Amino acid sequence: MTDPHETIRWGHDALELEIALDEQGAARLVHLGAPGEKGAAPRPGAPLPPVEVTTAGLGRYWSGRHLVNTVLGSRLRHRSHRASREGDWHVLDLELHEPRTGLTAVARYRSPDGLPVLRSEVLLRNDGPHTLHLESVSSLVAGCLTEDGAAALDAADVLWAENEWFAECRWQRRPLRASSPERSGRFHTTSGRSTEVLAGRGVWSSCGHLPMGALTDRTSGRTWLWQIEHNGGGWRWECGVRDDTAYVALYGPEDADHGWRHPLEPGAEFRTVPVALALAAEDGPDGAFAALTRYRRATRRPHADHERLPVIFNDYMNCLMGDPTTAKLLPLVDAAAEAGAEYFVIDAGWYDDGGNWWSSVGAWEPSASRFPGPKGIHEVLDRIRERGMVPGLWLEPEAVGVSSPLADSLPPEAFFRRDGRRVEEGGGRYHLDLRHPAVRAHLDAVVDRLVGDWGVGYLKLDHNTDPGSGTSSGPGEAPAAGLLGHNRAQLAWLDGILDRHPDLVLENCASGGMRMDHALLSRLQLQSTSDQQDLLRYAPIAAAAPTAVTPEQGAVWAYPLPEDTPDEVALTMAGALLGRIHLSGRLAELPPHSRELVHEAVAVHKAIRADLPQAVPAWPLGLPGWEDPWLALALHTRSDGPGTTYLTAWRRWGDEPVRDLALPHLLGADVRTEVLYPASSPAAAVWQPDTARLTLTLPAAPSAVLLRLTITSPEGS
Numbered sequence: 001m002t003d004p005h006e007t008i009r010w011g012h013d014a015l016e017l018e019i020a021l022d023e024q025g026a027a028r029l030v031h032l033g034a035p036g037e038k039g040a041a042p043r044p045g046a047p048l049p050p051v052e053v054t055t056a057g058l059g060r061y062w063s064g065r066h067l068v069n070t071v072l073g074s075r076l077r078h079r080s081h082r083a084s085r086e087g088d089w090h091v092l093d094l095e096l097h098e099p100r101t102g103l104t105a106v107a108r109y110r111s112p113d114g115l116p117v118l119r120s121e122v123l124l125r126n127d128g129p130h131t132l133h134l135e136s137v138s139s140l141v142a143g144c145l146t147e148d149g150a151a152a153l154d155a156a157d158v159l160w161a162e163n164e165w166f167a168e169c170r171w172q173r174r175p176l177r178a179s180s181p182e183r184s185g186r187f188h189t190t191s192g193r194s195t196e197v198l199a200g201r202g203v204w205s206s207c208g209h210l211p212m213g214a215l216t217d218r219t220s221g222r223t224w225l226w227q228i229e230h231n232g233g234g235w236r237w238e239c240g241v242r243d244d245t246a247y248v249a250l251y252g253p254e255d256a257d258h259g260w261r262h263p264l265e266p267g268a269e270f271r272t273v274p275v276a277l278a279l280a281a282e283d284g285p286d287g288a289f290a291a292l293t294r295y296r297r298a299t300r301r302p303h304a305d306h307e308r309l310p311v312i313f314n315d316y317m318n319c320l321m322g323d324p325t326t327a328k329l330l331p332l333v334d335a336a337a338e339a340g341a342e343y344f345v346i347d348a349g350w351y352d353d354g355g356n357w358w359s360s361v362g363a364w365e366p367s368a369s370r371f372p373g374p375k376g377i378h379e380v381l382d383r384i385r386e387r388g389m390v391p392g393l394w395l396e397p398e399a400v401g402v403s404s405p406l407a408d409s410l411p412p413e414a415f416f417r418r419d420g421r422r423v424e425e426g427g428g429r430y431h432l433d434l435r436h437p438a439v440r441a442h443l444d445a446v447v448d449r450l451v452g453d454w455g456v457g458y459l460k461l462d463h464n465t466d467p468g469s470g471t472s473s474g475p476g477e478a479p480a481a482g483l484l485g486h487n488r489a490q491l492a493w494l495d496g497i498l499d500r501h502p503d504l505v506l507e508n509c510a511s512g513g514m515r516m517d518h519a520l521l522s523r524l525q526l527q528s529t530s531d532q533q534d535l536l537r538y539a540p541i542a543a544a545a546p547t548a549v550t551p552e553q554g555a556v557w558a559y560p561l562p563e564d565t566p567d568e569v570a571l572t573m574a575g576a577l578l579g580r581i582h583l584s585g586r587l588a589e590l591p592p593h594s595r596e597l598v599h600e601a602v603a604v605h606k607a608i609r610a611d612l613p614q615a616v617p618a619w620p621l622g623l624p625g626w627e628d629p630w631l632a633l634a635l636h637t638r639s640d641g642p643g644t645t646y647l648t649a650w651r652r653w654g655d656e657p658v659r660d661l662a663l664p665h666l667l668g669a670d671v672r673t674e675v676l677y678p679a680s681s682p683a684a685a686v687w688q689p690d691t692a693r694l695t696l697t698l699p700a701a702p703s704a705v706l707l708r709l710t711i712t713s714p715e716g717s
Helices: 070-075 151-156 284-298 315-321 326-337 378-386 436-453 479-500 535-547 564-574 592-614
Strands: 006-011 015-021 028-032 053-055 076-084 087-100 103-112 117-126 134-140 155-164 167-175 195-200 211-216 223-228 235-242 244-253 262-264 270-272 275-280 310-316 343-346 388-396 399-401 429-431 457-463 503-510 524-528 554-557 581-582 616-618 630-636 645-653 658-660 668-679 685-687 692-698 702-715
Touching: 006 103, 006 155, 015 581, 028 134, 028 275, 053 070, 053 436, 070 275, 087 155, 103 284, 117 134, 117 284, 134 275, 151 155, 151 244, 151 315, 151 692, 155 195, 167 535, 211 235, 211 244, 211 284, 223 235, 223 284, 262 270, 262 692, 275 284, 284 535, 284 616, 310 315, 310 326, 310 399, 315 326, 326 343, 326 378, 343 457, 378 388, 388 436, 436 457, 457 524, 479 503, 479 630, 535 564, 535 630, 535 645, 554 564, 564 645, 564 668, 564 702, 581 592, 592 645, 592 668, 645 658, 692 702
Parallel strands: 310 343, 310 581, 343 388, 388 457, 457 503, 503 524, 524 554, 554 581
Antiparallel strands: 006 015, 015 028, 053 134, 076 087, 087 103, 103 117, 117 270, 117 275, 134 244, 134 262, 155 167, 155 211, 195 235, 211 223, 223 275, 235 244, 399 429, 616 630, 630 645, 645 702, 658 692, 668 702, 685 692
């Protein structure tokens, strides 16, 4: 037992946390920031408690859009805390207890040594005699993001990312005061009902918005960036003002947005989804994204693919579009091998004999009509291997088409159901519930057959329907609670696949980027960033993709067409060079000059790809705007010095051939600039060391270029 009249201080040389305990033992997170920063002095009743909980019988003191200021949260009292180390991770377990109900909450804070990132989740345990009907539980509440006073709040901007099919990763920004305005007058308060709220819904975790957000000071550059690490749409964040400081509260599913309810029986436990909060003390959003990128690498499952970065050809985008046959694939296999691809993936339709690949999914047996002859699909798989590539296949494991034999052979409980009826979505799709043993047994057998018997080394795991709020597997289960169970079973299933097949490469896809979340990306090796087919519209997605996924996991389509101009071919290829090349398009039909540009791009990528798994992103023109004529993405290869910088710049349209790009990490250094791709580019780059700006000229629109900037003499030499 700890003396309740103390301040708990915990952290390391990159991040410190302070929790104040009052005379009654109420805990308040009063400081979270860089070492040496002055923490806020605790005030009676403020800031918010570390854990907020609502139940059917105990809600909030002050109604509104927010889920903070809860009765149970305010009544939780410090019981104990323990600091420990788990390898490179610093860990703090803060145990709180509410004696009237018997609710115990353990907030587990973890932070990797040397990184200004806090990971948090909460374990609830019912130590009382009665069932508690949970309606919301926070994974993290931080009520001390800005210094006290109106000036810091006036300078704060909230950032969030719109994320739609064909239009992923579109970051937006507006003042915090737009949703939490200053209030004045006789009854002045800064704890009003207004707050900024974002929530995901359904099965897709990033449909509508990325499960991320940020708060930045436009004057100092101090930035907080958060992500919710959940592989379903049941998530929520809110950011607003309480008692003269900004706060953020992060949640998994809850009742207000998702209809989530969970009966916590006496003696039972419930664990929230994990979340992460990154800090950049002065470098703005770029610094926060750099820290979060390093954190993502530290928290994902190790895999050789993260270091090798093989080039992938996939036959779908601007190519076969779900209509593969032996006759169509064999020329593509040869063209992909000549271009330098190392994996060749046969996308949707390889299993369909009836001309409708959409409603026939589920059994995952090869089509005899598409792949005739004694060897069937193995004729193509063998050709892929003969040309030195690893074969891959597309799967949509959670989907069963209404015309699939699985629709009748699996038990009714194996499917998503609501009100006792099987849920159908997308004009002919059912959704499997991975909690059911028959579902896992079926899918394990499919993967083991394709990988173990067929020799497939790559599976693209897609998911193209959203069956709504979730599933009720039994009486009284809220659909959102069933969905959370399915989500967690999915992660366990993926872990099992990679335990059995550690060399298998798995791609995460859901109609492009509709499930772009760190829960999945901590297991899967690649992320499909979009289904966008217009090369000019893909550019802002490719430029912004490292906000959501590490560069070495971000699969960007490069899909040249025979009718494309040389500048257009170079633009679609350049967009993938600082990520993972997803080569596609009608390669076998390209004219010689276009084919040469493709081969050149692949060779350049292979020459620089060893640098990418250590690089962190920055945006010299700011986060990409959907209609911006110019876009730029930089990757810096070192965190402790200037290192090498790679820079992709796109000029899509407009009549401005010259732009200044800000690279503040190179301030004062002499820099050599090289055009890496395309070698024939007329781009001209002039470096200005005193202002850390690169003046770049791209005469043509549309066009793109990849540059390398190398220090020749550092600042002060």
